[in-house]
Amino acid sequence: MKLSNDENRAGHQRMAEELAEWGRQWRLEADMVRCPYCHSVQIASQADRSFLHDSACAASALGEQYPWRSLAWILRSL
Ligand SMILES: [Zn+2]
Numbered sequence: 195m196k197l198s199n200d201e202n203r204a205g206h207q208r209m210a211e212e213l214a215e216w217g218r219q220w221r222l223e224a225d226m227v228r229c230p231y232c233h234s235v236q237i238a239s240q241a242d243r244s245f246l247h248d249s250a251c252a253a254s255a256l257g258e259q260y261p262w263r264s265l266a267w268i269l270r271s272l
Pocket residue numbers: 229230231232233234247248251252253254
């Protein structure tokens with residue numbers, strides 16, 4: 195599929211915004227994704243499991259989260 199320049203630019207802009215949002219929720223450290231609030235981590239091979247926050251972490255109220263899948267989805271157009 196060939197995208198027009200405008201579509202391409204819009205896609206890159208959206209990717210940048212989604213990446214910035216992802217970066218507010220997660221920290222990528224070596225082979226782990228870390229929650230910046232409770233400091234729990236998940237390695238990429240656990241990508242199909244919901245992220246486990248500490249029970250007191252405010253982010254645990256957000257429901258099931260799959261940060262690796264989210265990252266892969268955000269970067270899908272690369
Ligand atoms: Zn957390």
